[in-house]
Amino acid sequence: MSMTQSISVRKLHPALGAEITGVDMRRAMDAATFKAVHDAWMEHLVLVFPGQHISDEEHVAFTRYFGDPEIFHQAILKSTRVKEIFRLANVAEDGALMPPAHKDLKQIALAQMWHTDSSYKPRPCVGALLHGLEVSRTGGQTRFTNMYRVWEELPESLKRQARGRKARHDFGNLARLADIRKPTAEEEAAMPPVWQPMVRTHPVTGRESLYISPIYNDMIEGMADADAVRLVADLTDFASQDRFVYSHWWTTDDVVMWDNRCTMHQVTPHDPTERRVMHRTTIEGVDLVLPA
């Protein structure tokens, strides 16, 4: 039976982020609770749910309130038991700590650069929910930036270069940034590069935001490649100012849920000999309303 859960919302940073208490993800949510959570999500962009002692199956079931869970297109980095779980971990499924030079860890480490998840898909994901199972004490903070505010406050000289343009998002760019496992021919065929508008209108809030994903962006239409990379770097520098950024220090069994349509995120480095196990679900994309 689902009952209305009485939730409370505490703001974590002036730009974005709120802590939600009173929700137990193991229980079914009724329509009123779902609406309260969804409204808070749209207002605060990043929600932190402390103390969620959930299994992977419960994590996936909670995700389904918000959409279909995405299944990662590569054979690596996902749970062999629950295919909707994407593993950001330096610990293999058998519990063994992985050597820092492992190619999977180099791929995971690229998340230290600002990005928004699965922007390389024709319909990028809506958002994601990350569960901290073994959290880092030496780093491993997740930092989020509010891309509505970034777009609003962007200097006109930069706005002019982004407005009306599309940027290319290529999953294959990861293998150009670091010495990681090359995507197989099959994985490459499944994920050809896509062009996304650099300014998008959020389908729920109707607000415009800047949409870039620096780890995947390699080209911008109407620009030489070097100029494109420089523009993405300038936009990223602007977006990473403290006034736009909430940094989350993890506690075990936090679940952090973010909107990938209007935020970017990055993880801070941590001691590679310290165990870190984070499980993510990703909410599959739906058709977007593009700016007129």
Ligand SMILES: [Fe+2]
């Ligand atoms: Fe990410």
